[in-house]
Amino acid sequence: MAFKSSYLQRVYDGLVERNGEQKEFLQAAYEVLESLEPVVAQNPKLEEEGIIERIVEPERIIMFRVSWLDDNGKVQVNRGYRVQFNSAIGPYKGGLRLHPSVNLSVIKFLGFEQIFKNSLTGLPIGGGKGGSDFDPKGKSDREIMRFCQSFMTELSKHIGADTDVPAGDIGVGGREIGYLYGQYKRLRNEFTGVLTGKGLTYGGSLARTEATGYGLCYYTEEMLKCMKNESFKGKTVVISGSGNVAIYANQKATQLGGKVVAMSDSNGYIYDPNGINLDVVKQIKEVERGRIKEYVDRVSGAEYHEGCRNIWTVKCDIALPCATQNELDEDGAKALIANGVMAVAEGANMPSTPEAVTLFQSKGILFAPAKASNAGGVATSALEMSQNSERLHWSFDEVDGKLHDIMVNIFHACDDAAKKYGCEGNLVAGANIAGFEKVADAMIAQGVAY
Numbered sequence: 001m002a003f004k005s006s007y008l009q010r011v012y013d014g015l016v017e018r019n020g021e022q023k024e025f026l027q028a029a030y031e032v033l034e035s036l037e038p039v040v041a042q043n044p045k046l047e048e049e050g051i052i053e054r055i056v057e058p059e060r061i062i063m064f065r066v067s068w069l070d071d072n073g074k075v076q077v078n079r080g081y082r083v084q085f086n087s088a089i090g091p092y093k094g095g096l097r098l099h100p101s102v103n104l105s106v107i108k109f110l111g112f113e114q115i116f117k118n119s120l121t122g123l124p125i126g127g128g129k130g131g132s133d134f135d136p137k138g139k140s141d142r143e144i145m146r147f148c149q150s151f152m153t154e155l156s157k158h159i160g161a162d163t164d165v166p167a168g169d170i171g172v173g174g175r176e177i178g179y180l181y182g183q184y185k186r187l188r189n190e191f192t193g194v195l196t197g198k199g200l201t202y203g204g205s206l207a208r209t210e211a212t213g214y215g216l217c218y219y220t221e222e223m224l225k226c227m228k229n230e231s232f233k234g235k236t237v238v239i240s241g242s243g244n245v246a247i248y249a250n251q252k253a254t255q256l257g258g259k260v261v262a263m264s265d266s267n268g269y270i271y272d273p274n275g276i277n278l279d280v281v282k283q284i285k286e287v288e289r290g291r292i293k294e295y296v297d298r299v300s301g302a303e304y305h306e307g308c309r310n311i312w313t314v315k316c317d318i319a320l321p322c323a324t325q326n327e328l329d330e331d332g333a334k335a336l337i338a339n340g341v342m343a344v345a346e347g348a349n350m351p352s353t354p355e356a357v358t359l360f361q362s363k364g365i366l367f368a369p370a371k372a373s374n375a376g377g378v379a380t381s382a383l384e385m386s387q388n389s390e391r392l393h394w395s396f397d398e399v400d401g402k403l404h405d406i407m408v409n410i411f412h413a414c415d416d417a418a419k420k421y422g423c424e425g426n427l428v429a430g431a432n433i434a435g436f437e438k439v440a441d442a443m444i445a446q447g448v449a450y
C-alpha cells in the first residue's frame with residue numbers, strides 16, 4: 001500500500017507503527033487518506049499545519065470498567081469506551097454500540113468515519129463513538145437496565161449537551177437510550193438533550209427511528225436519478241440485516257416503488273419472491289426480539305438459508321448492506337455483479353471490504369459510501385438536538401422534509417467534490433474530500449493548541 005504523497009505515507013506509516021493491531025481503524029484511515037491525495041497535492045498548508053497527523057489522532061479516548069449484577073446476583077464485568085475524535089466543528093456526536101465484537105479498533109474506526117459523515121450533513125457536529133463488548137442478546141430487560149445504568153455512571157462524567165451527545169447504534173435502540181437517559185438525569189439532575197434517539201415522551205424527535213434507513217433511500221434515489229436517470233421504481237432490492245437501519249430502508253425502498261426480496265440477521269437470510277412483508281419482520285424483530293428465520297413459519301412461499309453472507313447471491317438491481325462492517329466481500333461483490341446489480345448503497349458503516357469497493361467501481365456499478373449514504377441518522381439526531389435546545393417538537397413531515405433535503409445536498413456535495421478534484425463519479429473520494437475540507441478549515445482557523 002503506497003501513497004503518492006510522501007506526507008500521507010509518513011502519517012500512515014506512523015499510524016501503523018502505533019496502532020498495528022487496530023485493523024478496522026487502519027482500514028478506515030487508509031481509505032480516507034488515499035482519497036485525500038489530490039487535496040494534499042494542491043494544498044501545502046495541510047502539511048504545514050499538521051492537519052493529517054492531527055485528524056487521525058483522537059482528541060480523547062476514555063476506557064472504563066462496567067460492572068453490573070445479572071439476574072442471579074452475580075457480578076459481571078465488561079469494558080466501556082468513548083472515543084472523542086474531533087470537535088473542530090461542533091460537540092462530539094456519534095452512537096454507542098453494544099456487541100461482543102466491540103474493541104478499541106472498532107470504536108476508533110467508527111469515530112473516525114463519524115468526523116467526515118457529520119461534516120457532510122452540513123450541521124455543527126463533531127465526531128465521536130462509544131460502546132461496550134456487552135452482548136445484549138439473551139439478557140433480560142432488568143439486566144439491560146442495570147448494565148446501562150452502570151455504563152452511564154462513568155460515561156456521564158465525560159458527556160453533556162454542549163460537549164458530547166451519544167446516540168444508538170448496533171444493540172442500542174429506544175429501550176437502551178431510555179435507561180441511559182434516566183441514569184444521566186438521576187446523576188446530574190439535568191433535563192438536557194444529552195442523548196439522541198430518545199422516546200417521544202421525553203424529548204425525542206419524530207422520524208429519528210426511520211431516519212437512517214429513509215435517508216439511505218433518499219440518497220440512493222438521487223444518485224440513481226443524477227447518475228443513471230433511474231429510480232427505485234420497479235427494481236428488485238436486497239437488504240442485509242434486519243435491525244433499525246434495514247427495516248426502515250425496506251419501508252422507504254418499498255414506498256419508492258422497489259420490491260425488497262431478501263433480508264438477514266447474523267445467522268442467515270430469508271428470501272421472499274413476493275416481496276418481504278415488513279409487518280411480519282417488525283413483529284419478529286422489534287416486538288418479539290426474535291430471529292429472522294421465524295419469518296418462513298409465518299409467510300408461505302418464503303425460504304430461509306443458513307449463513308448470512310450468501311444473501312449477496314440473490315439476484316437484484318439494488319443492494320443495500322445494512323448489517324455490519326466487512327459483511328460484503330469480494331465474493332459477494334462478484335455474485336452481485338454476475339447477477340446484474342446496478343447500484344450498491346451502504347446503510348451499515350464500512351460494510352464493503354476494500355476489494356469489493358474496487359470491484360464495484362471498476363465495473364461501473366453505482367456505489368454510495370456509508371459516510372454519505374447513512375448520514376441521515378446522525379443528521380436527524382442533530383435535528384433532535386435543535387428541538388431540545390428550542391424546547392419544541394417538530395412534526396414528522398417537517399423532520400422528514402429536512403432529512404430529504406439534507407440527503408440530496410450530501411449527494412451533490414460528494415458529486416461536486418469528486419468533479420472538482422478530477423475523480424468524477426467516484427463518490428467514495430467525493431465524500432471523503434467534501435467531509436474533510438470543512439473540518440480541516442475549522443482546525444486551521446482554531447490554531448494548533450486548541
Ligand code: NDP
Pocket residue numbers: 101168169170171172212241242243244245246264265266267308322323324325327347348349374375377378
Ligand atoms: P441493529 O442492532 O438494530 O441491527 C443490526 C443488524 O445487523 C441485525 O440484523 C444484526 O443481526 C446484524 N448484525 C450485527 N452484527 C452482525 C455481524 N457481525 N454479522 C452479521 N450480521 C450482523 O443495528 P442498526 O440497524 O442500528 O445498525 C446497523 C448498521 O448501521 C451498523 O453498521 C451501524 O453502525 C450502522 N448505522 C446505524 C445508524 C442508526 O441510526 N441506527 C446510523 C448510521 C449507521 P443479529 O440480530 O443476528 O445480531
